[in-house]
Amino acid sequence: MVENRPFLAFLTHLVLILGVVIVVFPVYLAFIASTHGPGDFMRGLVPLLPGPHMIENYSFMLNEGISSAGAPPLSIMLLNSLVMAILIAVGKIIISILSAYAIVFFKFPFRLLAFWIIFITLMLPVEVRIIPTFKVVSDLGMLNSYPGLIIPLIASATATFLFRQFFLTVPDELMEAARVDGAGPMKFFRDILLPLSRTNIAALFVILFIYGWVQYLWPLLVTTDSRYYTVVMGIKRLAATADSEPQWNFVMAAVMLAMLPPVLVVILMQRLFVKGLVETEK
Template identity: 75%
Template sequence: MIENRPGLNLLAHLVLIAGVVIVALPVWVAFVASTHTATDFMSGTVPMWPGPHLVENYSRMLDAGVSTSGTPPVARMMFNSLVMALLIACGKIAISITSAFAIVYFRFPLRGLAFWCIFITLMLPVEVRIVPTFQVVAGLGLLNSYAGLSVPLIASATATFLFRQVFLTMPDELVEAARIDGAGPMKFFRDILLPLSRTNMAALFVILFIYGWNQYLWPLLVTTDAQYYTIVAGIKRMADAVDGLPQWHLVMATAVLAMLPPVAVVIGMQRLFVKGLVETEK
């Protein structure tokens, strides 16, 4: 707004501060909780400032985990989550960029049908087809494996459409110039399309990494071996203390640890991310 009225400025700040508090307070509480002992948290007054047990709690979780909940050490679960998220993000990008390439640049029979098949999968996310998908994955013997965790989540219509839009904005002359320069289809893909979609791939990677990292229902189903537990599903298992109180300080430490990789990815790739979403000119 152009008006310069202190009252409005104050109001704007209040709204923003309220927003920040709503978002940040739970995170703060989680962090504070992870630095106390179990009893501090159960005593009735929730502490608002970090306690002295930060190093102790975190190193315990990373090394050993909570044996009673049957989860492996957090480091192991984070590694599993990382593998799954990376496989999903990279797999989705690889598959969708090649299928978008096929749809945009090639005239083949049943091209329209292929396009609509991809389109229809938009209506069928994992949650909808979870039982048959589980059946297939189990039949292939992929339960308790990284492939089982990631492959069913890789096919992605959204990413294919994103790349299709990106490719459609590429000027035709660029394709023609490449043809005259003697670049065959795959060479054109590698030398020109890939470098030009770099920022879009980065933006998509950020979104898909977080999507993969936050997967909950699917890992919960296909992993029965603790060695393959992912961290998001693991937090749930930890909080389900069968006999006894949940070890909230440890659960919170795990939650804080689980937040770090997505945050790191977002911060690390922020510049590319924004560029990839905003940039339209090729």
């Protein structure tokens, strides 16, 4: 049992506050930068209070963008990133939960071998197999398309492993009772396993959504059409342009807008996310 000592409580809160300040202060500076004009950063001093150009900067980036950077308006890139992140997360969860269900509840030859082959793919992320993956996508004509952005990233050995570990904790009596009641494999999966897996699915959705949202290397390789640029690619292009023509107010406005969807997903699904990570019994 942890003793309730005032000094320790004060020290703990002090460390937590310092940690929050260290993490949040750069984000605060990015927000401040997004509300000023470009000339405010030529004076050699970084302002610490919001400026008067917030609505102007954000609306400009959403509707027009910086044409010299070769990127479309930020609204198009945000939509592309949103479609990519949602479909990657949903696709990974569907494939992983079905494969884990088959490995755990169906008796077929070499099922453990199949699981370990899936698990070994953790050692081969897209960055390792980038050349053959790009060759396959190119040969299939999926460059500059949503399938080319999504399908190569849609399998997940990690999610399969987590669902398998959870399914192994489901009592055999539950499956036998469902079988006695006349429930077939899909009915057992739909009516029993899916509700039990709700918190696990929510936790994985948050993690996989952020994974899809922050992808940079793969979208950079398979998209040359600006209509399919993602927001992370766009920020990189804007920052490269900012080196020659300082427009950090627009770059930081793009950064703040790009940060909103993942933050909203985490906030809205926080309760289920935490339960999915800490619960061991359903």
